[in-house]
Amino acid sequence: MTAASRKPVSCLWCGRELASAEIGRRRRYCRQSCRQRAYEQRNAVKGTSIPTDAVVLTADAASALTDRIFEVRCAAEDIASAVAEDADRSVLTALADRLVALARDAERFR
Missing domain, CATH: 1.10.287 (Helix Hairpins)
Structure with a gap:
């Protein structure tokens, strides 16, 4: 499948649309800061009963x-x-x- 035929992908943290990568692995986050926030979220719920894919809102x-x-x-x-x-x-x-x-x-x- 070519990059042009892929559907638009959103950042897993903030939801912004990601630019399609020509080669290599698909990007999951739009910026390093979004990647870091996702890492912090995963580690914050580790060892709790909260599912790792849960969204916790104030x-x-x-x-x-x-x-x-x-x-x-x-x-x-x-x-x-x-x-x-x-x-x-x-x-x-x-x-x-x-x-x-x-x-x-x-x-x-x-």
């Missing part, structure tokens, strides 16, 4: 993620309302662009 981070998901739902409802009201294409385009931006923001939870 209450504030969990609340912020919930807020971002709510914004995505509201933006989707705005699009549905605009379609039902036969809104202009430019309005729909603007609403769709906003939805995509909110969804991208919600994907990054770290």
Whole structure:
């Protein structure tokens, strides 16, 4: 399989899209700092009952993620309302662009 035919891969720590490598092993992290944070996370849960692939969030981070998901739902409802009201294409385009931006923001939870 060539690098061009591979689907985009995201950093396992922060979720940013990784540049495809032409040769060698596929990258798992976008930066050394993300690799280091992942290492620290794996070592922090070693010897506990917490699974190594668990994501531990503070209450504030969990609340912020919930807020971002709510914004995505509201933006989707705005699009549905605009379609039902036969809104202009430019309005729909603007609403769709906003939805995509909110969804991208919600994907990054770290």
